[in-house]
Amino acid sequence: MKTLVVYDSVYGNTEKIARAIGGAITGDVKVLHAGEANPAELEGIDLLIVGAPTQAGRPTPAMQAFLKKVTENAVNGMSVASFDTRIPAKWVGIFGYAAGKIGKNLKKKGGNLILPPEPFFVKGTEGPLKEGELERAASWATETIKSIK
Numbered sequence: 509m510k511t512l513v514v515y516d517s518v519y520g521n522t523e524k525i526a527r528a529i530g531g532a533i534t535g536d537v538k539v540l541h542a543g544e545a546n547p548a549e550l551e552g553i554d555l556l557i558v559g560a561p562t563q564a565g566r567p568t569p570a571m572q573a574f575l576k577k578v579t580e581n582a583v584n585g586m587s588v589a590s591f592d593t594r595i596p597a598k599w600v601g602i603f604g605y606a607a608g609k610i611g612k613n614l615k616k617k618g619g620n621l622i623l624p625p626e627p628f629f630v631k632g633t634e635g636p637l638k639e640g641e642l643e644r645a646a647s648w649a650t651e652t653i654k655s656i657k
């Protein structure tokens with residue numbers, strides 16, 4: 509099975525989550541920054557996992573730019589999953605979160621969203637990640653794989 513994990517990260521926390529996800533998946537796995545993920549990379553991919561930090565309730569600009577480049581043809585019928593990093597404060601929720609918006613974008617293009625968008629938590633704007641989040645990311649990746657088999 510071929511998996512592509514595409515992430516953006518400003519302070520490094522989302523990158524750590526993306527790499528934990530990539531490390532937990534067996535088979536052919538590539539983990540790429542949104543800036544280096546050319547849409548041609550999507551060819552032949554069985555599972556696409558996309559994650560970004562939540563900034564102002566949305567994915568970061570680099571992730572938005574990547575999503576803009578992803579055409580309907582590229583993800584139609586493909587298994588997809590999304591995640592984000594965010595602060596565990598209730599007030600920020602009024603703006604929404606990156607993972608839901610990424611998931612919605614991929615679903616609109618025909619992607620088969622196999623699990624609900626998943627949040628991972630940082631303790632502050634620059635991190636660090638809350639304890640246990642890397643382990644939780646690895647288990648989430650395993651769950652993701654199970655739901656497509």
Ligand SMILES: Cc1cc2nc3c(=O)[nH]c(=O)nc-3n(C[C@H](O)[C@H](O)[C@H](O)COP(=O)(O)O)c2cc1C
Binds near residue numbers: 633
């Ligand atoms: C400009 C800016 C806006 C942010 N807006 C939100 C937000 O709306 N909701 C939230 O939960 N976290 C918000 N955060 C916190 C980020 O989610 C946090 O910096 C990110 O998870 C860290 O991931 P990274 O290390 O991969 O960049 C914001 C951070 C910045 C710098």
